[in-house]
Amino acid sequence: MTQPQPYPVLWPVPTRWADNDHYGHVNNVTYYSYFDTAVNAWLISATGTDIRNLHAIGVVAQTSCKFLGSISFPDMLQVGIRIARLGNSSINYELAIFRDAGQSLELVATGTFTHVYVDEQTRKPVPIPAVIRAAAEPLVVAEATGS
Known part of the structure; x- marks a missing residue:
């Protein structure tokens, strides 16, 4: 399989039975759940820590999705992750969401x-925790384009 x-x-990220809507495909709002799941699962794995126990928490301030294809349960997915900008907070x-077709990946979104990152108590912006910054730095891609 080529990356x-x-x-x-x-x-x-696997699709789930409950992800399909009345029209027989994964409902549009579920794609955002796949993004959230992939980013946070990757953060936990890459940092080797339970990110829920850090002094600062990452809250989603903005998200977007461009749909390029349809997926349906029981499709297996791969979520591509890169970082366009690593700021102070x-x-x-x-x-990118890809349908795993065995020998190839089909881009679907x-x-x-x-x-x-905000303080868990005050919800005021704080610097990105060092353990997260260290995990994130290798994913910064100079040619990231603002999908």
């Missing part, structure tokens, strides 16, 4: 996802 470029991480992710 799509330039997404340095591909995170597996925010991370701008660019994401692209999107953006912005985490802003």
